[in-house]
Amino acid sequence: MNEAVVSEMPHDASRTQSGTHSGYSYAFLDELTKKSVRRAILKAVAVPGYQVPFGSTELPIARGWGTGGLQVTLSLIGPGDVLKVIDQGSDDSVNAVNIRQLVELTAPGVDTTAATEEATIIQTRHRIPEAPLHADQIMVFQVPLPEPLRVVERRESETRRMHAEADYGRIWVALYEDVVQHGRITRSAGYPVVVNGRHVMTPSPIPKWDVPRLHQAPFLSLFGAGREKRIYAVPPLTDVVPLAFDDYPFAIEDFDGAHCARCGSDDTFLVEVPQPDGSSVMSCSDESWCEARRTERGQS
Amino acid sequence: MSAIATLPTEMVRHDHVASRNAEQIALKVENLEAQYGRGCSACHELTGPEHSTNVCGQCGTVIACADVSFAVRAGRTLGIVGESGSGKTTVLRCLYGDLNPAGGTASLMTYEDGRANLFTASAQVRRRVRNFDMGMVYQHARDGLNLRISAGGNVAERLLAAEWRRVDQIRARAGHLLERMEIPRSRMDTPPSAFSGGMQQRVQIARALANGPAVVLLDEMTSGLDVSVQAGVLDLVLELQRTEGVAMVVVSHDLGVIRLLCERTMVMKNGRVVESGLTDQILEDPRHPYTQLLVSSVNA
Amino acid sequence: MSVFTPQPITHGAAGQSSATALPLRVRNLHKTFTLHVLGGKHVPAFHDVSFDAPAGGFLGIAGASGSGKSSLLKCIFRTYLADSGSVTWNLTDGSEIDLVQATDDEVLDIRRDEIGYVSQFLRPMPRVTAIDLAARPLVERGMERAEARERIADLFARVRLPRDLWDGLPVLFSGGEQQRVNLVRALAVAPRLLLLDEPTASLSPDLQAEVVTLIGEARDRGTTLVGVMHDTDLLNRLSDQVIVLDQGRRVA
Numbered sequence: 001m002n003e004a005v006v007s008e009m010p011h012d013a014s015r016t017q018s019g020t021h022s023g024y025s026y027a028f029l030d031e032l033t034k035k036s037v038r039r040a041i042l043k044a045v046a047v048p049g050y051q052v053p054f055g056s057t058e059l060p061i062a063r064g065w066g067t068g069g070l071q072v073t074l075s076l077i078g079p080g081d082v083l084k085v086i087d088q089g090s091d092d093s094v095n096a097v098n099i100r101q102l103v104e105l106t107a108p109g110v111d112t113t114a115a116t117e118e119a120t121i122i123q124t125r126h127r128i129p130e131a132p133l134h135a136d137q138i139m140v141f142q143v144p145l146p147e148p149l150r151v152v153e154r155r156e157s158e159t160r161r162m163h164a165e166a167d168y169g170r171i172w173v174a175l176y177e178d179v180v181q182h183g184r185i186t187r188s189a190g191y192p193v194v195v196n197g198r199h200v201m202t203p204s205p206i207p208k209w210d211v212p213r214l215h216q217a218p219f220l221s222l223f224g225a226g227r228e229k230r231i232y233a234v235p236p237l238t239d240v241v242p243l244a245f246d247d248y249p250f251a252i253e254d255f256d257g258a259h260c261a262r263c264g265s266d267d268t269f270l271v272e273v274p275q276p277d278g279s280s281v282m283s284c285s286d287e288s289w290c291e292a293r294r295t296e297r298g299q300s
Numbered sequence: 301m302s303a304i305a306t307l308p309t310e311m312v313r314h315d316h317v318a319s320r321n322a323e324q325i326a327l328k329v330e331n332l333e334a335q336y337g338r339g340c341s342a343c344h345e346l347t348g349p350e351h352s353t354n355v356c357g358q359c360g361t362v363i364a365c366a367d368v369s370f371a372v373r374a375g376r377t378l379g380i381v382g383e384s385g386s387g388k389t390t391v392l393r394c395l396y397g398d399l400n401p402a403g404g405t406a407s408l409m410t411y412e413d414g415r416a417n418l419f420t421a422s423a424q425v426r427r428r429v430r431n432f433d434m435g436m437v438y439q440h441a442r443d444g445l446n447l448r449i450s451a452g453g454n455v456a457e458r459l460l461a462a463e464w465r466r467v468d469q470i471r472a473r474a475g476h477l478l479e480r481m482e483i484p485r486s487r488m489d490t491p492p493s494a495f496s497g498g499m500q501q502r503v504q505i506a507r508a509l510a511n512g513p514a515v516v517l518l519d520e521m522t523s524g525l526d527v528s529v530q531a532g533v534l535d536l537v538l539e540l541q542r543t544e545g546v547a548m549v550v551v552s553h554d555l556g557v558i559r560l561l562c563e564r565t566m567v568m569k570n571g572r573v574v575e576s577g578l579t580d581q582i583l584e585d586p587r588h589p590y591t592q593l594l595v596s597s598v599n600a
Numbered sequence: 601m602s603v604f605t606p607q608p609i610t611h612g613a614a615g616q617s618s619a620t621a622l623p624l625r626v627r628n629l630h631k632t633f634t635l636h637v638l639g640g641k642h643v644p645a646f647h648d649v650s651f652d653a654p655a656g657g658f659l660g661i662a663g664a665s666g667s668g669k670s671s672l673l674k675c676i677f678r679t680y681l682a683d684s685g686s687v688t689w690n691l692t693d694g695s696e697i698d699l700v701q702a703t704d705d706e707v708l709d710i711r712r713d714e715i716g717y718v719s720q721f722l723r724p725m726p727r728v729t730a731i732d733l734a735a736r737p738l739v740e741r742g743m744e745r746a747e748a749r750e751r752i753a754d755l756f757a758r759v760r761l762p763r764d765l766w767d768g769l770p771v772l773f774s775g776g777e778q779q780r781v782n783l784v785r786a787l788a789v790a791p792r793l794l795l796l797d798e799p800t801a802s803l804s805p806d807l808q809a810e811v812v813t814l815i816g817e818a819r820d821r822g823t824t825l826v827g828v829m830h831d832t833d834l835l836n837r838l839s840d841q842v843i844v845l846d847q848g849r850r851v852a
Contacts, residue, residue: 161423164423164424165423165424165426165427166424166427166428167427167431167461168460168461169431169457169458169460169461170446170457172457172460172461173446173449173453173454173456173457173460174449176453176456176457176460176467176470177449177450177453179467180450180452180453180467180471180489181489245465245466245467246465246466247466247467247468248467323705323709373705376705376708531726531727534726535726535727538725542739542740560725560726563704563708564704564705564708576704577681577704578678578679578704578707578708580679581678581679581680581681584674584679584680585633585674585679585680585681587634587681588636589636589637592635592636592637593636593637596637
């Protein structure tokens with residue numbers, strides 16, 4: 001998606017009899033497509049962690065730019081919803097902005113926001129917001145590679161068999177080999193987890209920092225992979241346990257006491273931000289959270 | 301009691317040795333049948349040793365094995381001997397779940413107390429039984445090992461599949477098993493692709509034994525090895541028979557291997573069992589024409 | 601010594617016996633080999649043989665070579681499968697089992713626990729030393745390996761097997777040396793029944809005498825013996841009773 005596409009869309013806000021807007025179906029997708037996506041979502045919720053195939057459709061953005069997550073969002077969203085879209089913690093990246101604009105344009109009655117607590121649906125690429133999430137919020141993850149077993153098995157037929165039979169020895173042995181070679185598990189983004197004690201799942205490339213937040217979470221997490229045509233889910237209050245050993249336990253990123261150069265937080269996921277002088281500083285990855293902290297501090 | 305059976309109890313989570321009644325049937329197979337092709341009503345009539353073929357003349361289906369029944373007691377070894385195409389390897393592949401049988405039953409002492417048919421269990425249950433209670437040594441190491449991961453990792457995979465979750469215990473167990481197979485601990489983290497054929501087969505045996513299985517299946521395990529190397533591998537298997545209390549099924553076309561390892565022998569031809577009995581009886585008083593031919597052809 | 605007390609075994613094909621002093625009863629045993637490789641040629645081994653072996657006694661089987669003596673022993677041991685007739689063995693627990701009809705597993709149990717067989721030919725195990733080979737049946741019955749080796753060493757000394765051969769590979773031994781390993785292996789476990797096929801064939805007279813002594817000791821411990829020997833004098837000296845086979849039939 002780019003500016004050109006958006007600007008080509010009619011802005012006259014004229015509505016057809018069926019309640020569509022701008023000549024497009026509500027939320028861009030036609031009703032049958034949304035229905036089929038919702039059906040996949042229901043199945044995904046019913047079998048936590050299981051990758052449900054779905055007929056991923058064409059969108060006015062390229063595959064690989066969040067089309068899976070967007071189809072989930074567009075199928076769920078309706079009047080009264082408030083949408084937040086983030087890209088690695090940023091509400092202002094081009095991709096996040098474009099997705100928000102597409103929804104604003106085609107789904108009347110939906111508001112968009114940067115404030116986490118206001119959102120009913122949060123579509124994200126590679127992060128979970130720092131702010132606590134609630135039972136009436138839905139996380140929609142954009143997933144590039146939904147198959148956690150791909151690293152150990154190339155063939156789709158074989159990975160599907162492995163999931164069906166809960167035959168997870170090989171992914172475990174990959175972690176074992178990691179420990180043998182490096183003295184620790186080096187896997188970071190997209191850390192494999194066991195969902196509901198059954199399916200091994202990749203939580204999309206979120207940092208390890210965010211993984212524990214999926215465990216017994218109050219909110220529903222939906223994962224959409226547009227290019228790979230898979231949808232999977234973690235329903236609220238479901239066990240999400242990272243693959244790890246009793247003597248090499250799962251650990252989140254350690255920032256070694258560093259804090260955000262802007263808001264001063266030392267309890268958030270930090271990223272390195274290059275400075276004009278060639279140096280770099282640590283800063284909150286979740287910009288809206290950082291902003292709120294700074295505002296809070298400014299007021300007090 | 302072997303050194304394996306006297307590991308700390310918390311490490312041997314699925315050790316059946318202690319509870320194994322020496323006179324218990326560990327594995328029972330009845331009327332096993334496997335075929336390639338759709339089959340027709342004449343298949344049984346038109347195949348078998350009396351027709352010198354396992355291909356049905358009417359529909360072309362291959363009856364890989366049919367009417368195969370046997371039982372193996374804990375601590376005993378059954379040999380299956382026959383030429384290529386006799387169905388002996390098919391029997392093992394069906395038991396281990398590499399191939400789906402067309403009919404028959406298999407019960408395992410350690411699965412539902414031997415009361416349930418393994419062949420009709422779900423794929424997930426079969427995988428679990430295979431991971432916890434069975435071991436297999438393939439003719440070709442590439443079928444039984446992942447040659448790219450370490451030797452220790454190959455053994456570890458079985459332990460991990462059986463839910464061992466401590467790297468130190470896994471390494472202790474894998475190292476111990478490999479040492480028993482005369483592979484020094486210093487080579488534990490080397491991939492078997494760097495090993496000789498005999499060493500690879502010994503890694504396979506260590507892997508097959510990892511979980512203290514009730515049944516170990518050995519398919520032409522020494523066929524590809526030099527005679528002098530064969531000897532070492534066979535000695536280790538003999539040693540295991542004396543210490544592990546497992547039931548073994550040994551498939552071989554080599555009567556010398558059968559005489560050495562098996563108390564009882566079953567002779568197969570064209571997918572059927574033509575004769576079975578005590579190994580010394582089969583070798584010294586063979587009754588079926590094919591067995592007589594087989595025995596008179598070699599000086600076992 | 602517990603290891604010398606055969607363990608009771610359970611079995612399917614056995615019935616309860618009347619208390620009898622005859623541990624082994626052979627009835628109407630018949631064996632013919634059919635050689636399909638030679639166009640279905642029939643080679644009779646023996647026909648309608650019946651006899652009883654008294655408990656703790658030595659039953660000798662005499663006859664010219666080819667009279668079916670060795671085949672008869674192999675049929676009792678189930679290395680050969682009889683065509684008809686019965687071999688009733690009286691188990692330790694008092695029940696009986698027909699060794700012709702018994703399952704393979706039952707026969708294996710009985711071989712492990714009750715019945716031994718010694719031929720003049722040793723079947724060496726590749727790469728297993730003489731002492732370990734002879735000790736194996738003891739170890740299979742649960743004796744510690746060290747203790748078993750000690751016991752075998754005593755017996756090796758008695759049959760004057762040169763000490764430097766104890767840890768040698770029997771496949772390289774002379775016929776007489778192999779035979780002594782075989783005998784020691786069988787006698788060490790003191791089975792309830794011992795089948796002897798020419799146990800002294802390759803031995804010098806003084807060694808024969810030692811073996812006769814050992815057989816006598818086994819008998820004193822209660823082992824029932826059934827022996828085949830071409831040496832009639834020796835056979836008569838050892839036996840409580842002698843049956844004679846001629847061309848596969850019992851003639852005396």
